[in-house]
Amino acid sequence: MKTAYTADQIRHAERTLMARLPEGTLMQRAAHGLAAACADLLGRVYGRRVVLLVGSGDNGGDALYAGERLARRGARVEAVLAGSKTHEAGLRAFLDAGGRVAEQAAVGEADLIVDGLVGIGVSGALREPYARLAEEANTAHGTVVAVDVPSGVDASTGQVAGAAVRARVTVTMGAYKTGLLVDPGAAHTGTVELVDIGLGPFLPDPDVAALTRADVEDLLPRPGNESDKYRRGVLGVAAGSDLYTGAAVLAVGGALRAGAGLVRYAGTHEPVQQVRAHWPEAVITPLDRPSIEHVGRVQAWLLGPGLGTGDWAHELAARVLASDVPVLIDADGLTLVARDRSLLRRRAPVLITPHAGELSRLIGVSRDDIEAARLEHVRRAAAELGVTVLLKGSTTVVAEEARPVRVNGTGTSWLATGGTGDVLSGVAGALLAQGLGCYDAASVGAYLHGLAGRLAARGAPLTSAGVATAVPEAIRSVHGEPRP
Numbered sequence: 001m002k003t004a005y006t007a008d009q010i011r012h013a014e015r016t017l018m019a020r021l022p023e024g025t026l027m028q029r030a031a032h033g034l035a036a037a038c039a040d041l042l043g044r045v046y047g048r049r050v051v052l053l054v055g056s057g058d059n060g061g062d063a064l065y066a067g068e069r070l071a072r073r074g075a076r077v078e079a080v081l082a083g084s085k086t087h088e089a090g091l092r093a094f095l096d097a098g099g100r101v102a103e104q105a106a107v108g109e110a111d112l113i114v115d116g117l118v119g120i121g122v123s124g125a126l127r128e129p130y131a132r133l134a135e136e137a138n139t140a141h142g143t144v145v146a147v148d149v150p151s152g153v154d155a156s157t158g159q160v161a162g163a164a165v166r167a168r169v170t171v172t173m174g175a176y177k178t179g180l181l182v183d184p185g186a187a188h189t190g191t192v193e194l195v196d197i198g199l200g201p202f203l204p205d206p207d208v209a210a211l212t213r214a215d216v217e218d219l220l221p222r223p224g225n226e227s228d229k230y231r232r233g234v235l236g237v238a239a240g241s242d243l244y245t246g247a248a249v250l251a252v253g254g255a256l257r258a259g260a261g262l263v264r265y266a267g268t269h270e271p272v273q274q275v276r277a278h279w280p281e282a283v284i285t286p287l288d289r290p291s292i293e294h295v296g297r298v299q300a301w302l303l304g305p306g307l308g309t310g311d312w313a314h315e316l317a318a319r320v321l322a323s324d325v326p327v328l329i330d331a332d333g334l335t336l337v338a339r340d341r342s343l344l345r346r347r348a349p350v351l352i353t354p355h356a357g358e359l360s361r362l363i364g365v366s367r368d369d370i371e372a373a374r375l376e377h378v379r380r381a382a383a384e385l386g387v388t389v390l391l392k393g394s395t396t397v398v399a400e401e402a403r404p405v406r407v408n409g410t411g412t413s414w415l416a417t418g419g420t421g422d423v424l425s426g427v428a429g430a431l432l433a434q435g436l437g438c439y440d441a442a443s444v445g446a447y448l449h450g451l452a453g454r455l456a457a458r459g460a461p462l463t464s465a466g467v468a469t470a471v472p473e474a475i476r477s478v479h480g481e482p483r484p
């Protein structure tokens, strides 16, 4: 599990660790790691031009001590002192090693730009001259390395309030910060390199966590010798309508590709025809009234994609939610629930999978506010609604009360196309039916769906059906099985 922490959590752990070590030890460890990463990026250090953007706090101190090390190896290092004060000992060491203070920004000519403006001590939007320097770094041709956090990104939330550095590499100290894993911040980090400064034993429970390949491998159900189709997990799908048939086809496809033992589809005439034509594997119950009476036993339900939002759909949703198995609610199902919250009053678990627009209707917050502060709002929704919430978007986040938010970074922006959400609901629904809890089904589902998106896209447009097709390949790559 890749774990991440807020600025307060990091500061607290650092204080405890620092009290046990000679003064300055941590900053030297940080500078050592930072200088090594810079040297790697430069290839040859001697004679190369490095510009340090130095703010007034310890983030600037890290940059200065790393600059000292690079200067001793023959780099031409200049520092732009942006703050009203500068880390004194760091500046002295830097100057002693032959570093120079730049009179005016030499950012444009640098091979490497080290962003030491602000780290976890930032509050609010970057002030001048920091904001201007961040913009200059972003348009310069040199490689940008951020110290700890790209300046302008809130380390605790990933929020970006104004100008912010876009780094090729972020060298982060001691532990990942939440803001490095959550968009919009995550889009500014480039590759994140973690420098061990000995913080590990002092870290509290994480603020957020991201599943790794190995975690997903552990969590993914695999059929054993004693498995049969019923025991592997039967998913009921209540989706699609005479107007929207594709959503049903895609959701059933996602579920079959993600390893459901059986998919039972229930719907009206048109989607039944389509699902039957695409997926002879599905067991189908045509509905002439909104009831699940004749569908047969399932271990979980997927409710909502393309279902419509009229009385018929409401009645079917009420029947599904009155069952005693976990229910995943998506798309039109969420519109129905937003209108009638009483539908959510049930004992068995509920997983909802909204995008920001759908969540907006559920919690009465604007879509833009949700996009700008995804973590805050996904947590709030989980607490207010008492359900597990998977919020879709460029970073998909999963919240359940009293657990760290799970963050998924496997996706690709090629997934921003119609119907991919229907596939995700099928994948996560199949995992629910196979016995995973809502929290794991949602986060493993998002991981596989994101990976399948990458495999389907490979740098070019994908279709949602292509994403469903790629899910088995994603599972194969999680298990490390060689391709045939």
Ligand SMILES: NC(=O)C1=CN([C@@H]2O[C@H](COP(=O)(O)OP(=O)(O)OC[C@H]3O[C@@H](n4cnc5c(N)ncnc54)[C@H](O)[C@@H]3O)[C@@H](O)[C@H]2O)[C@@H](O)CC1
Pocket (backbone or CB within 6 Å): 011, 014, 015, 018, 026, 027, 030, 055, 056, 057, 058, 059, 060, 062, 083, 117, 118, 119, 120, 121, 122, 123, 124, 125, 126, 127, 128, 130, 147, 148, 149, 173, 197
């Ligand atoms: N605390 C520790 O033990 C360690 C800290 N380290 C480094 O120290 C950093 C934290 O240092 P600090 O606590 O001094 O904080 P920072 O250096 O991140 O920032 C604090 C300074 O930035 C200014 N500032 C805050 N918001 C601003 C804004 N919006 N625009 C312009 N200026 C702004 C403040 O006035 C203050 O002077 C970490 O990110 C890391 O790089 C590392 O050396 C490892 C050890």
Ligand SMILES: Nc1ncnc2c1ncn2[C@@H]1O[C@H](COP(=O)(O)OP(=O)(O)O)[C@@H](O)[C@H]1O
Pocket (backbone or CB within 6 Å): 331, 355, 392, 393, 394, 395, 396, 411, 412, 413, 414, 415, 416, 417, 418, 419, 420, 421, 422, 423, 424, 449
């Ligand atoms: N910019 C993006 N980067 C990565 N993934 C994205 C981006 N935009 C959307 N996605 C993903 O694409 C899927 C879209 O789902 P959704 O909005 O429900 O679309 P639809 O209703 O058309 O199926 C979600 O899994 C979401 O996380």
Ligand SMILES: [K+]
Pocket (backbone or CB within 6 Å): 059, 115, 116, 117, 118, 119, 146, 147, 148, 149, 150, 151
């Ligand atoms: K920084």
